[in-house]
Amino acid sequence: MKISIVGGTGKLGAAIARRLAKAGEPVTIGSRSRESAEEVAAELGFAITGTDNRSAAEAGEIVFITVPFAAQDATLREIAPYLQGKIVVDTTVPLMPPKVMRVQLPPEGSAAVRAQRLLGEGVTLVSAFHNVAAHKLIKDEDVGCDILVFGDDKAAREIVVSLAGLMGLRALHGGPLANSAAAEALTSVLIFLNKAYQIDGAGVRITGVADAPLA
Numbered sequence: 001m002k003i004s005i006v007g008g009t010g011k012l013g014a015a016i017a018r019r020l021a022k023a024g025e026p027v028t029i030g031s032r033s034r035e036s037a038e039e040v041a042a043e044l045g046f047a048i049t050g051t052d053n054r055s056a057a058e059a060g061e062i063v064f065i066t067v068p069f070a071a072q073d074a075t076l077r078e079i080a081p082y083l084q085g086k087i088v089v090d091t092t093v094p095l096m097p098p099k100v101m102r103v104q105l106p107p108e109g110s111a112a113v114r115a116q117r118l119l120g121e122g123v124t125l126v127s128a129f130h131n132v133a134a135h136k137l138i139k140d141e142d143v144g145c146d147i148l149v150f151g152d153d154k155a156a157r158e159i160v161v162s163l164a165g166l167m168g169l170r171a172l173h174g175g176p177l178a179n180s181a182a183a184e185a186l187t188s189v190l191i192f193l194n195k196a197y198q199i200d201g202a203g204v205r206i207t208g209v210a211d212a213p214l215a
């Protein structure tokens with residue numbers, strides 16, 4: 001499956017792109033500037049290609065969204081026509097600077113539900129990667145945390161869980177898209193923990209699941 005990452009020049013997008021491409025997946029990163037995307041893609045290596053966000057959205061069969069919350073609305077509106085019928089993996093955490101250590105969910109309940117409403121029912125929305133630090137993900141090391149995956153379509157969730165597995169991560173089904181609010185909120189708690197305990201990228205590990213199959 002062709003994978004595109006809108007906003008893929010950024011910290012999280014580049015890290016996801018690198019892990020997926022290293023695992024052999026065909027990856028294109030998008031940017032507002034095609035030149036920036038091409039530059040970052042060349043730096044990342046592993047045959048990653050770069051283009052503008054719109055072309056990336058059009059080319060991808062699965063499209064990741066990795067832009068700041070403040071840019072989510074405008075970015076999704078621009079590329080919405082190219083996402084219909086596809087799986088979109090939204091990673092947006094509704095952080096509202098300067099108070100990023102305080103949970104501030106949007107009126108829709110979560111950034112993921114907001115994205116689904118913006119894109120419409122023609123898009124299968126999955127949300128994930130809210131609680132993993134990009135600076136850990138970009139390295140060839142164990143990130144030491146789980147990836148929680150949310151979405152109303154179980155088969156689409158399973159595809160994202162499998163992709164995360166290819167990236168060397170343990171991903172777990174976290175339930176319907178409405179549950180994304182919990183992981184999005186948790187990010188502010190993790191940022192608080194980082195500061196309070198001087199941690200280099202706190203994460204979440206779910207106990208008790210080991211290798212249990214999904215019921």
Ligand SMILES: NC(=O)c1ccc[n+]([C@@H]2O[C@H](COP(=O)([O-])OP(=O)(O)OC[C@H]3O[C@@H](n4cnc5c(N)ncnc54)[C@H](OP(=O)(O)O)[C@@H]3O)[C@@H](O)[C@H]2O)c1
Nearest residue numbers: 007009010011012031032066067068071092093130133134
């Ligand atoms: N960083 C992390 O550790 C982390 C972890 C979990 C979740 N997240 C979430 O993942 C998303 C991306 O985070 P990030 O840290 O990777 O963000 P980032 O590096 O600050 O930005 C990502 C990309 O978004 C594009 N962008 C920035 N401002 C924009 C604007 N006003 N309009 C349109 N595009 C804009 C930029 O690409 P171009 O300039 O090339 O267009 C940028 O490279 C956020 O929602 C964040 O909350 C981040």
